[in-house]
Amino acid sequence: MIEWSSFLVVTLGALAGGCGVVVLFSLGVRFAGPETDGSRRGLGIACFTVCALVVAVGVCLVIPYFAPFFARL
Template structure:
């Protein structure tokens, strides 16, 4: 039997995470494109957030990391 509430939790969290990564990546690209003053460190911070979200997703998927 399918656990529908758990399925919808996974569905919503996946959509939110994907939108978060795409948004921060595109903002990071935009900030690095102009690249003057405070925009370069902010762009690098956006890429760092993207990397952390992806690494957290990998951590959740691989059971070896959280036994």
């Protein structure tokens, strides 16, 4: 009755996406956020950048105009 396989895929996708973004942003905050010593600032900024890229992918998913590009990739 219900497509459990696609439900599972959605659950895993949401887990990967949601937790991935939070892990990256948290690491960014940890290394380059307020109250840091600044020793690993570059690493933090790298984390923020990757996180921004992931969010950008999300934006592209929302905008249908970009959908064909993703289909090709």
